[in-house]
Amino acid sequence: MDSNLPGSNPPDSQPAVRAEALVDLAALRGNLDALRARTGSAAVMSVVKADAYGHGLVPCALAALDAGVTWLGTATPEEALALRAAGITADRARVLCWLWTPSGPWEQAVTAEIDISVSGEWALREVLAAVRATGRPARIHLKADTGLGRNGAQPHDWPALVAAARAAEAEGLLTVAGVWSHFACADEPGHPANEAQLAAFREALAVAEAAGLRPEVRHLANSPATLLMPEAHFDLVRAGLAQYGLSPVPELGGPADFGLRPVMTLQARLAQVKSVPAGHGVSYGHTYTTAGRTTLALVPVGYADGIPRHASSTGPVWLGGKWRTVAGRVAMDQFVLDLGGDQAEVGDLAVLFGPGDRGEPTAEDWARACGTISYEIVTRIGVRVPRRYVGALGGALGGTPVERLEGGGG
Template identity: 55%
Template sequence: MRDQVQSLLGGAPARLVIDLDAIAHNIGVLQRHAGDAMVMAVVKGDAYGHGLVPSARAALRGGAHWLGVAQLQEALDLRAAGITAPVLSWLHAPGVDFGKAIEAGIDIGVPAVWEIDAVAAAARRTGRTARVQLKVDTGLARNGAFGPDWPLLVEAAQRHTADGTLKVTGVFTHFAFADLPHHPTVQAQQLRFADAVRDCERAGFDLEVRHMSNSAATLMTPQAAWDMVRPGLAVYGLSPAPDIGGSSRFDLIPAMTMSANATVTKRVPPGQGVSYCHTYVTSRETTLVDVPCGYADGVPRAASSKGPVLIGGKRFTIAGRVCMDQFVVDVGDLPVQAGDEVVLFGSGADGGPTAQDWAEVTDTISYEIVARTSSRLPRIYRGEQ
C-alpha cells in the first residue's frame, strides 16, 4: 500500500492528507452554534493551507451558505471551478480590476471611499450593478472605515446606490478579542457595530447580511451572530481559543495531517553532533532518522530541537536544527527503516502531535502552522468530493 501511495504521489517524500468529511462535520458544528444565522466558510489563504476548491466544496456540502476570501483572485478561482455560491472578497489594493468581480457576481467588501468609488467606476464600465458590503472598524484598527471615515463611506455608498451603480448588500466588522469572550472590547465592539448597522438602515440600504463573528465568537459569543457568522480556523477543526479548550472541547475534527517517509536511518555513537552547528549531540549509541521535510515545506525552523513527531506509534522530538528540506529525529533503539511514516501533526486521535502542539513549541498559533504549509507538498483528499 505504501508503494502504491508513493507511486500516485510521484515519489513525493512528504505530503498533506486532508479529511473533507471533517470539514463538512465542522461546518455542522458551527451551524449549531450559529442558530438561525447563516454560515460563511472562510477559505482564504488556500483554505488555510487545506486547498481552496476542495475545501470550499466540502464546506458547502456541510451546509455553509457563503464563502469568504481575502483576495479577489481567490474568489475568481472559486468561480472558475464552477462554484456558484455567494462569495465575499474583502482585501483589495488600488489598481485591482473590480470589473471581473462584478461580472462574476462576487460581493466586494469596501472599507474606504476610494475603494467604493473605484467599484462604482467599474460598475459603470461593465454596465452592471455591483454588490458591495461596507466594512466598519469597530476597534481592531485594521481594515475597515474608522471614526469620521465611516459616515463618509456611508454617504458615498448612498450616492452610488442612488444612481444604480451599487447595491449595498451587507455590513460587517471583525473582533479583536473574540478568543477572550469576557474581554470588555467584545461587548464594546458589538455596541459599535449595532450603531453602524443602524447607520446603514437609516441610509436606506436593503441589507441582506450583517456579520461580525469569527470562529471564536461563533463558538462562544452567540449573541453576536446577527444574520451570518464568518468562521475560518474552526472550519478546519482547530480550536480558535486553545486556552479555553482544544478541538475536542468544541467537537471539532482537525482536517489536516502532515507526514513524510524516512529516507535514511543510521546508528551513531555517543557524542555525535546532529545537523547544522551540532546544536544537538547524542548522549549514547542511538538511531538517527532523516525526515525529508523542512522549512521549504512549511516546517518552522523555530521547531529545531522542539518539534514533536510520531514514529512507530511513539512520540519523539526533532534533534537539532530544521533544514530547508529535512530534519533529524533521535529514536533511540526503536527499529525504524527507510520508508517508515513520520507524522508531524494530525488529529491527535492516535496520540500523535497536533498543529496546536507545534504552535505551542514554536510560540505561534495553529493558524500559522497549517497556513504556512508549502505548495510543493501534494494534497491527498479523503472523504466525499
C-alpha cells in the first residue's frame, strides 16, 4: 500500500507523528495546469499568502514555479521577503505584495525587487522615499477600489494617484507594472456587483491609459472569477483557493467539476481507546453523554492546532472505514470520537479531511459542519501540525530536496 494514502501506516524511515498535514505538491501542480487551461493568453499568479493557505509558503511556491508559474502573490511584506530569502529571485518569479502600512519595510522590498501594490498617494510617497534611499527604481501596481470597499483608490482619488505615479515613472523613479482590483462577489455568478466592478475597472484602466500608463499586466480575477468569468481575465489571474484544489463556489461544483484535486490531507493517530458505560460524560461541559456502553477514541488535535471549536459535536472524521462525528466539545489539544460498537487501537489513523476519493471527509465538509468556508479550515491549521510534502519534482531549497519539511511554515 502507498504509505502516503489516508489510512496507511508511515514508512519505517519516518517515525509516526501525533498529527500531520500531508501536502501533495503534484496535485498543486496539476491544479495550476487545469487553471491555465482556462485562462487563454492570461498568465496565472500563484497566491501563496497566509503560508500558502496553510500548505507551506516556500514548498508551494517552488511547486508553482515547477508548474511554469512566473508570478507569486503575497499579502504581507514579510511573506514576500521570505520568498526572496528562500532563493526565489526576480528572474525566476515576480512577487507582488499588496498589504502595506506606514513605515513598513519599503526599502527592503525595493531592494529585493518586489512588486509593491499602491492604493493611495501616502503609499506612493513611501515608495518614492525608499527609491531615493536605496537608489533603485521600484515596480508598483496601482490598485483601484472598484466596489469591494477595502484597499484601493476610490474613483474620485484615482486620477490624482495615476497622475502622480505617471510623473514618477517619467522621472525614472519607478515602473507602473500593473493596474488591478479585486472582486467582492465573484463567487456569486449573476450578482450585479460583478458587472458593476468590471465596468468600473475598465474605466480605471481608461484613466490610466489616458495618462500615459502602459502597465505590463492588468488583473482583476480571483479564483472564482478565473473559473467563471473569462471576461475578467485580462492579462493575469490570481489563483488562490483553487490552486489548492478547493472549490471557491461549492454551491456550483466541487473540485472535480473544475478539474481540481484537494492538496492537503489532515490526519492524526489515536492517543487513547477505552470502553465506557452508558451515561458517561464526554469532554468539557458534558454537552455529550454516551447513549449506551461504547468505545471512545481520543484524537490528539484541538483548537490550538487549528481544529475549529465550532466543530464540537459536528466535525466529521474518517476512522476504520467509516465517518464518525466529534463527540462533545473540541478542547485545546484533543477531541473524542464515540465509536459505538466498533473497536480501534491506539495509533490508528484518523483522517479529518482529504481529497475525499477514498471516503474521507473534505475541507468543504468541515466548513459546512462549522458554518464557515473551506478557506478558513485549511489556513487555520497551526504550527504544531508538521507538513509532510509528497509529489515534489526534486525542487530544491539551498540544494536540499523539498520532500519532507516539518513545521507550520515550510
